[in-house]
Amino acid sequence: MGVHVARRSSHAGGILFPVIGQIAWTATVVGPLQVWLVWYIGASISSGYVSRKIAQQAL
Structure with missing residues (x-):
């Protein structure tokens, strides 16, 4: 059982998805x-x- 540690990349912008990797925010x-x-x-x-x-369970 391993733990994935997200590291900051040298290129700014984007999001890291678990299966497909890093994608730029402006990608279509x-x-x-x-x-x-x-x-x-x-x-x-x-x-x-x-x-x-949560609100439904609180009532």
């Missing part, structure tokens, strides 16, 4: 959709889902 995913926009949408949807579940 599908058509005109850039990585940063897909990341923002995914993070917004998932955090909203988690917060609704």
Whole structure:
């Protein structure tokens, strides 16, 4: 069982994905959709889902 340690690279910008490696924020995913926009949408949807579940359990 190993632990992956993320190191800062010499080139700035980008995000490190576990399977596909480092990708620049401005790279396109599908058509005109850039990585940063897909990341923002995914993070917004998932955090909203988690917060609704927590609020639902609190009631």
